[in-house]
Every structure is written in C-alpha cells, then in structure tokens.
Amino acid sequence: MKTKQIRLAERPVGMPNEDNFKWTEEDLRAPDTGEVVLKSLYISVDPYMRGRMNDQKSYVEPYGLDEVISGGVIAQVHQSNSTELEEGDFVIGNLGWATYQIAHEDALRKIDPSQAPITTHLGVIGMPGITAYFGLLDIGKPEPGETVVISGAAGAVGTVVGQIAKIAGARVVGIAGSDEKLAYLKDELKFDAVVNYKTDDLFESLKQACPDGVDVYFDNVGGEVSDAVLRLINKGARIPVCGQISLYNLKKPDLGIRVQPNLLVNSAMMKGFIVSDYGAHFQDAVTDLAKWLQEGRLQYKETVVEGFEKIPEAFIGLFKGENIGKYIVKVAEPSN
Ligand SMILES: NC(=O)c1ccc[n+]([C@@H]2O[C@H](COP(=O)([O-])OP(=O)(O)OC[C@H]3O[C@@H](n4cnc5c(N)ncnc54)[C@H](OP(=O)(O)O)[C@@H]3O)[C@@H](O)[C@H]2O)c1
Missing domain, CATH: 3.40.50.720 (NAD(P)-binding Rossmann-like Domain)
Structure with missing residues (x-):
C-alpha cells in the first residue's frame, strides 16, 4: 500500500513558504510485531514546529532535511500486529505528516471517542x-x-x-x-x-x-x-x-x-x-x-481545513493569524 508524506525540503529563512516542503510517495512495509498501520485523520499544526525547522539547539531536536515533518496526529488503526490495539481504534501520537504510517504500540495513546470529540485531544484537552x-x-x-x-x-x-x-x-x-x-x-x-x-x-x-x-x-x-x-x-x-x-x-x-x-x-x-x-502531572490537567469541558465551563473552537495537501498552507496560516482556537487539518474520514 502507498503512503504520501510531507518532508522538510529546505530550512525556511523568515516566514515559511510552500517551497520549504516536498511531497513524497512510497510503499509501506508490513508491520512488525507490536506495530500497527495507521491512517491519519487529523493533523495538528503548531507554532513550535517553526523552531524545529531551524538548525539550532532547542528543547526538541530540529527536523532533518528530507525528514518527514512530525507532530501531533490523531489516527485510526488500519491494520494491527499488536496485542494492545485493534483495527478501528483511535490513537494519538507524535507522528509524521503522512497519509498512512507504521508506528509501535508503545508510541501511541488510545483515545476513547465516546468521551469527547477526538479532535479535542489536539487542543482543549491536549x-x-x-x-x-x-x-x-x-x-x-x-x-x-x-x-x-x-x-x-x-x-x-x-x-x-x-x-x-x-x-x-x-x-x-x-x-x-x-x-x-x-x-x-x-x-x-x-x-x-x-x-x-x-x-x-x-x-x-x-x-x-x-x-x-x-x-x-x-x-x-x-x-x-x-x-x-x-x-x-x-x-x-x-x-x-x-x-x-x-x-x-x-x-x-x-x-x-x-x-x-x-x-x-x-x-x-x-x-x-x-x-x-x-510531563509527570499531565493526567491532573x-x-x-x-x-x-463536560460541565460546560470550558468551551472550545477549532479551525479545521480539509485535505492532506493543505497542511503546509495551514501551518503558514498560524503566522498570519488565520485560526480561531486550535488549527487542525482533517486528512481523512474515520472508517467504520
Ligand atoms: N511553552 C510551551 O510548552 C508551549 C506549548 C504550546 C504552545 N506554545 C506557544 O504558545 C503560543 C500559542 O500557541 P498556540 O498553539 O495556541 O497557537 P495559536 O495561538 O492557536 O496560533 C497562533 C496565533 O498567534 C498569533 N500570531 C501570529 N503571528 C503573530 C505576531 N507576529 N504577533 C502577535 N501574534 C501573532 C495569531 O493570532 P492573531 O490573529 O491574534 O495575531 C495566530 O492565530 C505560541 O507562541 C506557541 O509557540 C508554547
């Protein structure tokens, strides 16, 4: 099966632009034991990613040139070779800007769609x-x-x-x-x-x-x-x-x-x-x-644009103030 990815083509100087990114397509290998094939549903664009595009020391490693850009992604298990995750499960993780990808179960957190809309895990409760x-x-x-x-x-x-x-x-x-x-x-x-x-x-x-x-x-x-x-x-x-x-x-x-x-x-x-x-206290928050959120004391808004190809544009949009609340790109519909 094929996956599309977005990689860092060159490091932005000043305001990022579409030329800083490149699109690739490749075949996905079969998942090893403990791994799953994920279908990306919602991809988060966040201002801190701009810092990771520079080649400089910070609190997270810079993205490498040609590396698939990564960040918060909500995905659905498409195929499982894990005993912990089943096909159809929703997960969140620090994952690539890719339509499909393989990840190890240890790098993912399962989310319960009946508790709150899944996108809230990228924003208000994320x-x-x-x-x-x-x-x-x-x-x-x-x-x-x-x-x-x-x-x-x-x-x-x-x-x-x-x-x-x-x-x-x-x-x-x-x-x-x-x-x-x-x-x-x-x-x-x-x-x-x-x-x-x-x-x-x-x-x-x-x-x-x-x-x-x-x-x-x-x-x-x-x-x-x-x-x-x-x-x-x-x-x-x-x-x-x-x-x-x-x-x-x-x-x-x-x-x-x-x-x-x-x-x-x-x-x-x-x-x-x-x-x-x-990190040790995330659960308290x-x-x-x-x-x-459940009591209605916390409200939230999301700016959601659709289409895998829109991710760089949405990311750049953060610096133009396009979003109200959390900026998210919807990449695919969940499967039943
Ligand atoms: N310390 C941490 O661990 C941590 C974690 C998450 C986020 N952050 C930081 O928190 C801030 C907000 O992040 P977020 O995820 O909530 O992003 P966000 O506020 O949802 O999106 C970015 C917003 O910043 C404003 N902005 C863009 N360029 C600006 C400029 N030149 N001057 C003033 N405002 C500008 C825009 O709104 P306007 O229309 O109002 O300009 C834009 O909508 C960012 O600086 C981010 O790096 C830090």
Missing part, C-alpha cells in the same frame, strides 16, 4: 490545553479579582488560559489580531475586555482595559505587544512566558526594551516553561480540563 493549565496555574497563580492579560488570546492556548483564569475568579483581558477574534473572546468566552493589537493604540487601549494594572501576563507572542503589557505590571506580577510567536520568523534578533529594571522595581517574576516540564 497539548495546548495542558500548556495553558500549568502555565497559568503553576506560574501565573491568579487570585480572585486580579487582572490577567493574555496575548495570542484567541488561539489554542490563549482561549483556554482565559477561561481557566475566569474559573479562578480573575478579571481577564485578551489581546488578539482581528475584530472577529475579539468578538468571540468577549461574547462567547466572556472575557472582561479585549484589545486588537493590530488596529488599536495598543498601550492606551491596554491602560483602559486594565484600570488596576496587570497582575498576571500570560505571554504567547512577545515583541512589542509584551513591551506594552509589561509597562502596566503591578507589584508582585507573575509572567509565564509560554511563546514568542512574533519573533519566530525574524531574520535578525529583535532588540527590545530591557525588562530587568521593571521586574526589579515590581518584585515581579517572569518564568519560561515548556509543557513537557510538567487532563482530568480537570475534561471535567470543565
């Missing part, structure tokens, strides 16, 4: 949701009545951060890049105030949105947006540094305002984290997130 949970609750530690500001607020991580902050009793201010996103945050997710960083006077709008200053700043984007928020922090502010997407495609390092004096005079804490730091 890696982005878990990131939001630990970044906010372990580092941000919002108290009732405090002001929590979130950049990248309408994305996969940001939407969950804001809702958990509301559950914690905080006042929530979201920053995002379109009025459609702001309307979603305000009307559906009940954020207290919203700011469009592209069209509003950023600092003045933030000042109005945060009359009591900023106690927690959940930073998903960095750059000038963060420079503006940091001018408003209160004494004892906590700043979980989750992502810096505004810097990922820069060709030269961005020299910004030095933050240390501001942290110093406010006895503030800024802490970077990677979700895998909390998933239990709470799934419970809030």
Whole structure:
C-alpha cells in the first residue's frame, strides 16, 4: 500500500513558504510485531514546529532535511500486529505528516471517542490545553479579582488560559489580531475586555482595559505587544512566558526594551516553561480540563481545513493569524 508524506525540503529563512516542503510517495512495509498501520485523520499544526525547522539547539531536536515533518496526529488503526490495539481504534501520537504510517504500540495513546470529540485531544484537552493549565496555574497563580492579560488570546492556548483564569475568579483581558477574534473572546468566552493589537493604540487601549494594572501576563507572542503589557505590571506580577510567536520568523534578533529594571522595581517574576516540564502531572490537567469541558465551563473552537495537501498552507496560516482556537487539518474520514 502507498503512503504520501510531507518532508522538510529546505530550512525556511523568515516566514515559511510552500517551497520549504516536498511531497513524497512510497510503499509501506508490513508491520512488525507490536506495530500497527495507521491512517491519519487529523493533523495538528503548531507554532513550535517553526523552531524545529531551524538548525539550532532547542528543547526538541530540529527536523532533518528530507525528514518527514512530525507532530501531533490523531489516527485510526488500519491494520494491527499488536496485542494492545485493534483495527478501528483511535490513537494519538507524535507522528509524521503522512497519509498512512507504521508506528509501535508503545508510541501511541488510545483515545476513547465516546468521551469527547477526538479532535479535542489536539487542543482543549491536549497539548495546548495542558500548556495553558500549568502555565497559568503553576506560574501565573491568579487570585480572585486580579487582572490577567493574555496575548495570542484567541488561539489554542490563549482561549483556554482565559477561561481557566475566569474559573479562578480573575478579571481577564485578551489581546488578539482581528475584530472577529475579539468578538468571540468577549461574547462567547466572556472575557472582561479585549484589545486588537493590530488596529488599536495598543498601550492606551491596554491602560483602559486594565484600570488596576496587570497582575498576571500570560505571554504567547512577545515583541512589542509584551513591551506594552509589561509597562502596566503591578507589584508582585507573575509572567509565564509560554511563546514568542512574533519573533519566530525574524531574520535578525529583535532588540527590545530591557525588562530587568521593571521586574526589579515590581518584585515581579517572569518564568519560561515548556509543557513537557510538567510531563509527570499531565493526567491532573487532563482530568480537570475534561471535567470543565463536560460541565460546560470550558468551551472550545477549532479551525479545521480539509485535505492532506493543505497542511503546509495551514501551518503558514498560524503566522498570519488565520485560526480561531486550535488549527487542525482533517486528512481523512474515520472508517467504520
Ligand atoms: N511553552 C510551551 O510548552 C508551549 C506549548 C504550546 C504552545 N506554545 C506557544 O504558545 C503560543 C500559542 O500557541 P498556540 O498553539 O495556541 O497557537 P495559536 O495561538 O492557536 O496560533 C497562533 C496565533 O498567534 C498569533 N500570531 C501570529 N503571528 C503573530 C505576531 N507576529 N504577533 C502577535 N501574534 C501573532 C495569531 O493570532 P492573531 O490573529 O491574534 O495575531 C495566530 O492565530 C505560541 O507562541 C506557541 O509557540 C508554547
């Protein structure tokens, strides 16, 4: 049987483009003992993948040139040579951008489609949701009545951060890049105030949105947006540094305002984290997130595009702000 794959053809310089990827097709071998043949159903595109396209040391290995790009994938077992997984089972794993592939049972986690829609394992109860949970609750530690500001607020991580902050009793201010996103945050997710960083006077709008200053700043984007928020922090502010997407495609390092004096005079804490730091406690997050989801206290949105060939375009779309909530590519229908 044949499989199509998407590989890294060349390392992007600046904003990625379609020429950075190449499509291949090859025959799939038979699965060995403990292995299964998987049919990809939903492929996750995530900003961290941009870092893996550079040849530089980070918390995950860079993709090799010509290597099949990999990331979060929800797949269905098409053929099984495993005693743990049966044909038709749904699984999630760190898998390739491929229509079909072979994986070992140990590299997969079975998911129960009756518990929650399977795509939620890529978003609200998956890696982005878990990131939001630990970044906010372990580092941000919002108290009732405090002001929590979130950049990248309408994305996969940001939407969950804001809702958990509301559950914690905080006042929530979201920053995002379109009025459609702001309307979603305000009307559906009940954020207290919203700011469009592209069209509003950023600092003045933030000042109005945060009359009591900023106690927690959940930073998903960095750059000038963060420079503006940091001018408003209160004494004892906590700043979980989750992502810096505004810097990922820069060709030269961005020299910004030095933050240390501001942290110093406010006895503030800024802490970077990677979700895998909390690997031993993932189940705690998933239990709470799934419970809030079932209780209707947590809502989610997904931007789903269809077609295996659309994956690079969707990935690039993350940097253009195309998505509200989790960005996912649907590759195939599940089989019965
Ligand atoms: N630390 C961790 O373990 C961890 C785990 C997951 C994700 N992250 C990070 O968290 C952040 C959010 O990830 P996500 O998966 O939830 O992605 P996402 O927010 O769903 O998608 C990316 C969003 O970023 C915004 N964006 C793109 N370019 C921007 C720019 N130049 N300036 C400001 N905003 C920009 C866009 O929204 P707008 O329309 O609002 O611009 C876009 O929709 C990323 O920085 C990611 O790297 C970190």
